[in-house]
Amino acid sequence: MRTIEGLRRSGVGIEANRTIHDAESMMEQTGVGVLAVLDGGRLAGIVTDRDLVRRGLARGLLADARVDGVMTSPVVTIDDDTGLDTAFGLFRTQAVRRLAVVRGGHFIGMITVDDLIVDLTADLHDLSRPVEAEILLAQRDSLLPATR
DSSP states (O other): OBHHHHOOSBOOEEETTSBHHHHHHHHHHHTOSEEEEEETTEEEEEEEHHHIIIIIGGGTOOTTSBGGGTOBOSOOEEETTSBHHHHHHHHHHHTOSEEEEEETTEEEEEEEHHHHHHHHHHHHHHHHHHHHHHHHHHHTSOSSOOOO
């Protein structure tokens, strides 16, 4: 499975010169916890809801402070055509919860550990169905010993 197939929704971006208030509002409106920070269309960083709290609110920044002042950079990226096994490896080795998915250097989305957990859970459920059926069918066998 390719990374692009693991994306659950389109990525949401914000320009680097926008404010942290703009970022908060955009996250609330779109229901996401991370935004790609774009500088002239180039991926400059990411800002998470946690970044807004820890690097903004906790430090007493005003709501009109620039979002690029609280973003995380550099960003760990993965190409949209790369296999998900590589994404697993990056999550392990880079100790991040989100990877920016790019195509030809342009940001197209964000894949998260949560996305992979949902996929794995669904796969495990599918794998368990034959086992579950066997258990259920075995319980329907007669309780009497077989006779000749």
